[in-house]
Amino acid sequence: MKNIFYSIWMFFALILMWSCDNVDFGDVNDNPNGATEPNPSSLLANAMVTYATMTGGDYLIRPTLYVQYQSQVTYTNLMRYSETPSTWFLYYTGALEDLSATISFAEDPANQGADLDAQGYPDNQIGVAKLMMAEIMKRVTDCYGDVPYSEAFQGLDNLSPAYDSQESIYDALFELVKEARDMMDESEAGPTGDVIFHGDVLKWKKFANSLLMQMAIQLSNKYPDPSGKAATEFVAALNDSNGVIETVGDEPWFTYEDLVGFRNPWFANRTRDYFLSQEFTDALHGYATDLNPTSNTTYDARLEVYSTDAGLDGVPYGYRDESGAGKNQMSTANYWNATSPLPMMTASYTWLNRAEAAALGWTSEDPETMLVSGIELSYETLDAHHGTSISSQADAYIQARLIDVANYGMLQVIAEEKWVSLFGEGFDAWAEWRRTGIPDLKPAADYINGGTIPQRYNYPTEESSLNNENYTKGVSTLEPAQDNNTSKVWWAQD
Template structure:
């Protein structure tokens, strides 16, 4: 009985609503954690996470859409499976940290904060963060269409509106200009800069990167703003003539250097080589083959020595793209090169080659008076040069002979001559060369192909989405249930207005 009375008294005490509030003090605080976020660590961590992310939707899938490679075993992506794709990696793991850096650096209270300044000048940290933010948001909007942007990354808004793709592009270009103009030489090293190294001499490289990105971003809008006096051409030419310059030499290029010893592996090292082959379409184009049974969809008829960097055996056939079943052994076809799949080979962020080719296209569109042929030739020569330079160390380590690469001069001259005979003229040749120069970076090549239609790819023979090369990823499945109003509004901007991978986003319409 005494035990029963004791239990009753205890229960009354525990459930009594009139009991005094108790202050638990710092019980729920991590007293061992940092008092303030470290902007240098947030910045370097965001950059590293973005360039080391792995998984088919995050890295490989677009390379299949543009027919760089084929799948041998798991063929869903190659056959255009029409399924939702998550964007959590971008928003939760990368952009949220960049926003924290930007918020800290834009807060006037931190202008003289020694903890913040220990990681670099305010303007330079802010510049790097905004440039990376633009790079990543371009990736997300180019993949989905309208997305959360202005209301994204808020800790209190769990139902962010979707911004129009047009407004997102204009905001990204504005950010790039602000970043470029806000950076300046400083005695303070930008510690979060793991691309150029953060020293004062590298500020100019970030500014050139910003301008080269504006060229890319502006050209992506060429369908919507085709005229020389319209928004895209105006922004393109303003960046091209900006005093900070654009990337024109290998020494100014932006590459991400991987460090396998510290688990910063090239994401292509993640794939299982037995699951992929080089596509016949890509290999035939590189070899310039146009005979019966060849699948070269470009205007090229000249052997491109870059194939020795891209394929493990330049003499083997690539595998025909887009079939459900393939009975031959994987070794019967050329696989991606050991250079491409190496854990430590660097990957490009922005190159002189791509910048020259963008300039060539803009000139061909009548946006400015630059010489189209010269820009095309410079782009091809720069591609040969930078690939030879950046792949040399890994080639030596893997004992891969790349001495046959050459300087590309004969090939470049032949491609300039192709302008006169290609059905699509200069723009066709230029965009086909972008396809080659961007390998293996499928996301950028996919964005270019959707905008221009070059090269003239044929959909997968056994496609399961109605036979349309995908124009986008489907929105994450959680958006349809947790953020439904915004999700439905985003769909209305697609053509047709359905959440499918065959629907076109704004700049693709």
Template sequence: MRKINKYILILAAGVCFTGCTKFDDDINTNPNKPAKVSGTQLIANSEMYLPGIANNAYGSLYPQYLANTTYIDDARYTTVNFNFYSLYYGPLMNLESVINSKTLDGNEGPVENQVAVAKILKAYFFWHLTDRWGDLPYSQALKGSENLNPAYDKQEQIYDNLFLLLDEANATLTNSTGAIKNDIVYGGASLSWKKFANTIHMLMALRLSKVNENKAKTEFNKALNAGIIDNNAANFVYKHLAEETNENYWYTSYTRQGRNWYALSKPLVDLMQGTADPRLATYADKNAKGNYVGLAYGLSDAVKVEEYSLLGSNLRKQTSPVYLVTYAQALFAKAEAAKAGWIPGGDAAAETNYKQAIEASVRQWNNNDVTGLDNFLTQPEVAYTAAEGTRKIATQRWVHLFLNGYESWSEWRRTGFPVLAPAPNNNNKQIPRREGYPTQERLNNTNNYNQAVSSFPYGGSDNLDARVWWDNPNK
């Protein structure tokens, strides 16, 4: 495990050997229950769940970044129900404890900043959850034994509450009295947390483009004007360590377990090769014959691994970072907003932000090496045009979000780009639009579960085909 300045979460219990004057005080004090809560250690523990939001096999299969070389059923949508409990009783319960605590330790940094960071992370985790499942326990959740059967909030209401939560955090973060301790992402820097909060606020607003464009535009501009991630150094990134308990998921899979179960998909490799994309050498290794070859998605039989391009070696090192929210994402969002008329500049501004987004992406993935970038930007499939602007922005965002599968899947569901075909031989199933609730909810929270399923915004059953609220099928 990580040491105290390397993310380990140990509550130090002080033991009094000298200077104790009251015997009653000694025997009535629990050394394992400090008088003040270590909010920053609860925050750090919550942050350790962040890689799982992006480094997730199913998340990377839905938007077709990867294809299975074996255990091919995963890409044929055979798993319907997914469990969300670990995020509730893990990071979200930790963060709720910080938000509601009256005894946070000011020696670990400004108390208002500890609470604000907890609110931002709570918003980020719930955003991820609701975009996968739709309606969820929210307002009645995280109450412990006080409410074991929480009602489900509508996704629209969850979004409204998350916007407010981010506003509250932004209003209280201060730079005046130092950084909070134990923050393993931004080192406690409040300005970095402000930019991250505003960026996810802006990205969340974009998600509403097909259900409430006026609100989407208002929330988008509010966040943009408050200050967003403005360079790659400010990216929201989880950095792994050179130790087994804190290593990259893909290192564990490919190297520690020797499981070459995933190759890059044919749709992704074909697109990148066809446009001379300089990121391909980072995303993929060449096959045994020295070529980049993508694997057709969702085949019905296992394949010979050596014939296909596996995930790039630099992305599956023990210490490989996980990119969660990035400068390039923010620029792609601005490009789309300009194209839609939400911000000034029209197609000229859209093109500028689009090109800057691609450059930021290439710099992020290729360690600031922009070799081949100029040629890439002139490729017919890449060069911005007014007529194809929306499609090209969405497609290049898809390329950029590589391995951040659930986020990319959400953007694909919202925009419909790039055009992807469902896996063949899958009993006529389409690419999933949501994930099914945990099967335990049918037994543990029956009435609230049934109510949630019966009121899906566009109908359907608790399966992969129903749509979340912002995934409007009529637009």
């Protein structure tokens, strides 16, 4: 077992299994008598573990409530859109700080040599860290709007970092991802601290291109033209020789162990407080009810994977007082379990992004073919990671959805299928809904914030008091310019 020193927050020191193939996480532990300087492997591994295990309202639950995957029955304020500041502590002082330190260490000429090379080709270490930084920074800016980036990660040297505009952050992330992809060399050793793809550099390059495509689609309302920035970035990533995520084997999934600090993050939340929403279960049942926010009227077997009992209804969304008696919950076998796996990015999502790009006229691909592949891969990856057998039911569902395309339009069905397939990836689902407004979600009946589904997180409390000048500038670019959860971030503004 390697003896690896972690920095002050690196107390996660057991075993996490995290990969698309359920490959062993590797041995990582803390030796108080070991070296006193962190190395890139420990920093990179800890950043990934931190990102995989974030739990609680701000880091996990809110988006799944906002997109109405779930309803609350006990403490209902989050579901009813309470205006409470949200923390970004674990992002900036945890995962992102570790990634920044990984990059700085591997880039420092003073650290070059056999010891660094033993942890993987330095450019591959840097490239993977940059891709993880882009993945996390996208989530942060999507949640808040303008946030610290160019002056972040300086620790005590800068306690009042400037806020970068969301537009400039996206521009920087496009360049960061391409830089990371192009600097990596699959003929050289991958990082030993990589607990996602375990040093498979080509898979990281496919992830890079898929992330570029996701970011481009997120900006489709800002740059809708087929010759515009978003389409150009999308097409370049799609056509890159390294490829994109297309199969289950290309996907990064997180698998967990029943050990403190390494459990599935949903497991830390009390199951009796959360139930699937009836809006979601009606959509998957294919019920033609007022609660079903989609055009689907065909049974979707994915309900059998997502829920504890496919025969039960969920809890109607958005009410102050509801009972969960006899209602459906997120599957305790497949999701709400200490060792249940969770996706980071799926092939289904990439195919559906390709379907949307084709429907927008950005590419010459056939949107129907891409849509079919997206649904097929959604079924396949659930079977692969949860041991279920629903793929045989995919074709009948697909044929019904193609009829819906004729009746409701390709873009609507694509967006609805993203909503269904992104279950378990609440942040991406929330970003998609804020961009498209599909499916047709209705605000919580017993709302707290004025009756609007949240568009963002409120900035952390300490920002207004300790970094007020930059906080004020960040608020000024929202629409309206108020630190409310109903204000729109840049890419959601008209």
